[in-house]
Amino acid sequence: MNEKADARTRRLDLAARAAWLYYIKRHTQDEIAADLGVSRPNAQRLVALAISEGLIKFRLDHPLLKSMELGERMRERYGLDTCEVAPSGDGQSERAGVALLAAQFIETLLASPTPQILALGTGRTLLATVREVTSMDRPDHKVVSAVGNLTRDGRASPYDVAIRLADRVGAQCYPLPLPVLTDTREECEFLKAQRGYGIVDALVRDADAEVLGVGSIGATAPLLIDGFVTPDELHQLEAAGAVGELRSHPIDAAGTLIDDAVTRRLTAVPPVSRPRRPTILVAAGRSKLTALAAALAGGYATGLVIDEPTAVRLLDGRP
Template identity: 35%
Template sequence: MQLMAIDPEEQLATRAAWLYFVAGLTQAQIGKKLGLNRTRVNRLLAQARDHGLVQINITGRLASCVELEERLRQHYGLDDAVVVPTPPDQDLIPQVIATAAAAALSSRLKDGMSVGVGWGRTLRLSIQSVPRRQLSHLSVVSLLGGLTRGSAMNPHETASHLADLVGAQCYYVAAPALTDTESTRDVLAAQPMLREIFEKGAKVDLAFLSVGELTASCTMTRVGLVSRAEVDDLIRAGAVGDICAHWIDREGRIVDHPLNKRVVALSPERLPDIPCVMIASGGRTKVEALRGVLKGGMCDVIITDEQTAKSILAMDKT
């Protein structure tokens, strides 16, 4: 199944047209929202009309995505939202979201920034699509410990790959993501080196994260961090997924479970203090976790797919 190609120009024209003809914004307001000058906005609106995107209604195939972006922004108080069409093959959702997330991340990277990075398949695919360029005085901080065995989704690999692409200095958490006991975690957390890294992580300008689902075949079980018996126990405790390796419930609260006391990672409770938290994730199994993150105020920019966005919004109607 081939990926559905997303034309950035078509997407921008559709977004501008929806804001102008449906949301009723002025060209100046649209320019401010999209970071464009009025001349560029005017040309996009003309392009939308010329290409038949605007008749009585907006007919572009991304129009429904643009509407969902606006609804997500308004309902959850987000700075931005990017919604891409859901591909027919659910297995392709991470790649489709990753392409959009790479563009969103690249547009925000500036000289002198510090960027915190999580882990997961979607983030790994996203960073593979980030164009290589040299930035000055940029640092990348891994926000959680690593895996004890090799994996393409290892947090260390994700952070180091991004740092290499933009010529940044990289900081790692020199500890496992999950310790064997709470006391081991406490000993590691008390080490000056780790305290320094987590302080850097809490002070980044931008955090680039994903969420994990809670199923018998989730990433945590595949890499050996959590057993299937522990998955069942987490579900009974009210967990719906994880962010920064911490298990949360559908309202975004960290669940009271022994696993959360063994995590070596930045606490999600510190995410609201970071100026921009970007979360890229989607798919049926991620809906409850994403809704929890949004309800918990841990996200400023979401990149997801159309069906996931609809499902998230539908949860708050019930």
């Protein structure tokens, strides 16, 4: 019994030496075999033994480690397929880091040789994302906007990202040239009954993937600042429990779509909970915390691109 124990100890000592030579000294397996006086296959087995016996402790020493760990925790917490966290402290803004990562997702989708349909929301972070997408020529792909791009007085939104992305990648573009919010419910229903709206609506629902921004509700709400709703309408939405919006559709803290006199005048295609296709939310900054938490609670995404400080606050439950 002692002889067996001694033999095992000697073999583990040899395995440790083999592992040291391989991982620290960067020796080849032939060099390890020569140094230890064993055959090359035996040198391979010794390195494998060191791994199986836990003699090697792996540590990743890289600035991205914290971001990768946060992404994994976010995936587990919110049941996401993917979560990319933009690291902080690299001299760029939170939005810039998120835009770079979100642009990579769009580029990967559009690199497909098979025709793809990409649905888009709107917003400042999405606009920054589109600016980071590499120019390419993809005439068989389609880019469609799920959100109207006009105010009620006819002014165009500066954050209509579908047209900008389509120009950048040479794709077919299907904008939604309608006011985000109409004056009456009857006007809204009339516009949505038009053939052009039906085409866009079908493309959004049939899209292969979607990238959405997340909007806050309150004094700094994009819907208010950009002139799509009046202060009175915003107050009505807040009174109904709205804490954020997706595709201009307000949601409450549980992620439930608000259904009231204001939202019944929205022309945007409503977001879908528990989507079957890749649906990526992009959000940056502390102001998006409440809205983002609601969107995740409602299950509107399969993936998320977020900045590191916001991810930490979400996981810690901090406002």
